[in-house]
Amino acid sequence: MLKIENLKASVEGQEILRGLSLEVKAGEVHAIMGPNGSGKSTLAQVLAGREDYEIDAGSVTYDGEDLLELAPEERAQKGVFLAFQYPVEIPGVSNTYFLKAALNSIRKARGEQELDAMEFLKLVREKVKVVDLDESLMKRPVNDGFSGGEKKRNEIFHMAVLEPRLAILDETDSGLDIDALKTVAAGVNSLRTDGRAFLVITHYQRLLEYIVPDVVHVMVDGRIVQSGGKELALELESKGYGWLESKAGAA
Amino acid sequence: MSVPVDTQISDSPALGPLLEEMQTLGEQGSTGPLLSLRQHAGEAFRRLGFPTTRLEEWRFTDVSRVANTRFLPDPRPPELAAERLAPFLYAGCRNVVLLNGRVVSELSDLDISDAPGLTVRSLAEALEEPAVAERIGSLLPPDQHPFVALNTALFRDGVYLEVEAGARLEEPLHLVFLGETPDGQATVSYPRNLFVLGERSECTVIETYASLDDGESLTCPVTEVLAGASSVCKHFKVQKESLAANHLASFQVRLDRATNFSSHAITHGGALVRNDVGALLDGEGAVCTLNGLYVVAGEQQVDNHMRVEHKKPHTYSHELFKGILDGNAKTVFNGRIYVHREAQKTDAKQSNRNLLLSDQAIAHSNPQLEIFADDVRCTHGSTTGHLEEEAVFYLRSRGIDEAAATSLLTYAFASEFVDLVEVEALRRDLQNFLFSRLTGGDIVRQAV
Secondary structure, eight states: EEEEEEEHHHHHTEEEEEEEEEEHHHHHHHEEOOTTTSSHHHHHHHHHTTTTTEEEEEEEETEEEEEOOOOOHHHHTEEEEOOOSSSSEEEEHHHHHHHHHHHHHHHHHOOOOOHHHHHHHHHHHHHHHHTTOOOOOHHHHHTTTTTTTHHHHHHHHHHHHHHHHHEEEEEEETTOOOHHHHHHHHHHHHHHHTTTTEEEESSSGGGTSSOOSSSEEEEEEEEEEEEEOHHHHHHHHHHHHHHHHHHHOOO | OOOOHHHHHHTOOOOEEEHHHHHHHHHHSOOHHHHHHHHHHHHHHHHSOOOTSSSEEEEEOOOOHHHHHOOOOOOOOOOOHHHHHHGGGGGGGGEEEEETTOOOOOGOOOTTTTTTTTTEEEEHHHTHHHHHHHHSSSSSSSSOOOOHHHHHHHOOOEEEEEEEEOOOSOOOEEEEEOOGGGGGGOOOOEEEEEEOOOTTOOOEEEEEEESSSSSSSEEEEEEEEEEETTTTEEEEEEEEOOOTTTEEEEEEEETTTEEEEEEEEOOOSSSSEEEEOOOEEOOOTEEEEEEEEEEEOOOOOEEEEEEEEEOOOOOEEEEEEEEETTTTEEEEEEEEEEETTOOOHHHHEEEEEESSSSSOOEEEEEEEEEESSSSSSEEEEEEOOOOOOOHHHHHHHTOHHHHHHHHHHHHHHHHHHHHHOOOOHHHHHHHHHHHHTTTTTTHHHHOO
C-alpha cells in the first residue's frame, strides 16, 4: 500500500529525512520509534503533504500512485489520514459540522453521495462510541477549550468517521494518562481491518502494549536503523536508544 | 492650541458649498442657544479646516478626496418607498428611517404609545424643547474636531431617544440611515443623534448606515449618549455603505455610576471610514465594552480611533477590535486609554487583532496608555499576521481544499466577535455577509 524509497527531505536547508525507506502493506500496523529530533514527525507531515518541507530525493508510492504529487486534501480524499500531535483549535466552527464538511468533501471527490444531516448524525452517534467521546464535545468548536486528552480522542474520532485506508498517528499517546491511552488504543484497535494500515509514531513503548504492532522500526537521524517485531519495542524500553544511535553514527 | 490650516485644503471644492449652507442655515434655521452653538461650530470649522495628515490625530487618515469633492445636501423632502427599505430591516425591531440624514416619518415607528417611558422623535422636532437643545454638544463640543464642528453647524435632523428612569425598551430600536445620491450628485448628510438614558433604564439601539445606490457620498454622523446611573445600554453600529461612500463619524458616551454600556461596531462598507469613539467613565462602577469588527478589501480604508477616559475609581473598560484585511486595504486602530489620578482600581483591557489575507494590506495598530493613578490594571495587546500555515494544513489534511480551509479559519477568527452580537437578526446578517465574502462561503455556511 505504501512504499517509501530513499526519501530525503529538508526544511530551510536543513536535512531532516536522510534516505528513509519503508514498506507498509494493507492490514499491517507499523510502529516508528526513535529519539526526539530523529525526524519521526517530519515523516508524518511529509506523508500528509505539509508544504514546508522540501523533498530532495526519493519517492513515496501509495496504492501505486506518486503520493508526493498530491495536495494534502487530495491525499485525504484518497484515504490518507494524519492524527496530529498538536491538533489545531478552530473557534467558531463546530466539531460536528467541520467533520461533516470534511467527510462530504472526501465523498464528493470519490464520486459518492454526500451525507445529509440526518445520515451524518446517525454516523456520528455510532462512531462517537469508538473513543468514548462526550457528545457535548461534538457541539463545541473544533478542539476549542478541549483538554489534551480530549483533543487526542477527537483526532481518533475524526479518523473513525473519515475511515482512512492509511492512518498515521503522530505521538497520539503523548500527554495521555493511562486511562485515556487505553481508550485511544481501543479506538484504534476497533478500526484495524484487513484493508487498513497504520503507521504509529511514538517515543515510548507504552502505547504499543495496547496497539500491538506487526513491525517496529527505529528511526535515528532521519533514517530507519533497525526493524523488527514487537519485541524490539521492549528491547528499546530497557536499553534506550543509545546503542542504535551509535550504530547510526557508524553507518 | 493653534491648528495649521492647509491653504490648499481650505480652498477645496468641498468648502464653498459648505460655507454657503452655513450662511443659509444661520439666517433661517435655528434660534436661541442652538443658533449660537451652530455659529460657534461654523467658526470652529472655518478655523480647523479639513484635517491634513500633518496632524498627529490624522496622520494615517487622508481626507483629501473628501475635501476635493463638491458634496451637496439632498434638496428633496425625505421620502422613500417602503420596498426600498425592506432589505435593511431586522425582524423584531422598532425602526426609525432616515434618508440622507432626515427622518422619513411614514416609515418610522415614532408613535410608541405602547412603550411607557420611551420617547423616540425626530431630533429637529425635539430641539424645539430647550432641555433637548441644551444637551446638543454637551459631550462633543464643536471646537475640537473638524467633523464634529461640521456636523454641529450643518445637521438638519437625526434621532432623539429618551428612556425614562426605570423604563425598559423591549425591542431593539433600529436606526436606519440610508444614503442616496439624486441624479448622481455627490451627496452629504450630517445625521445628529442624542440618546438620553435615565437611571436604571434599559435599551438596545442599532445604527445601520447603508447606501441605496453607488454614487459618491459623505456621511458625517455625530451621536451623543448620556447614560444615567445603573442604566444598561447595548449599542450596535453597522457600517455597510457603498464602496463610493465616505463616512466620518463621531460618537461619545458618558457613563454615570454603575452604568453598563456596550457597543459593537461592524464595518465593511465605504471607501474611507473613520469612527472617532469616546467613552467617559464618569461614575464609580461604570462598565464599558467597546468591540469592533472590520472586514475590508480592495482600496478600502477603515479607521477606529478610540478614546476611553477613566475618571472615577472602580471603572472597567474592555475593548476588542478584530480586523480582516484583503487586497490593498488599510486600517488604523488607535486605542487611547486615559486614567485620571482619581480613578484608582481602574481595570482596562484592550486588544486589537488583525488578520491579513494579502501581502499588500496594511493594519496600523497604536495603543496609547496615559495613566495617572497608581493602583490600576491596564493591559493591551496587538497582533497582526497571516493565517497560521499549520492550521490551514490541519484542515486540508482532513480533505478540505485550500480555499475552503482559508475561509473556515477566517470565519473562525471573526467568530469571537460574531458570537458577541446578541441581537439574533443582526448576528445572522453579519454571518451572511461573511459567508458571501469568503470564497469557500458555502462550506463555511455548512460548518457553523
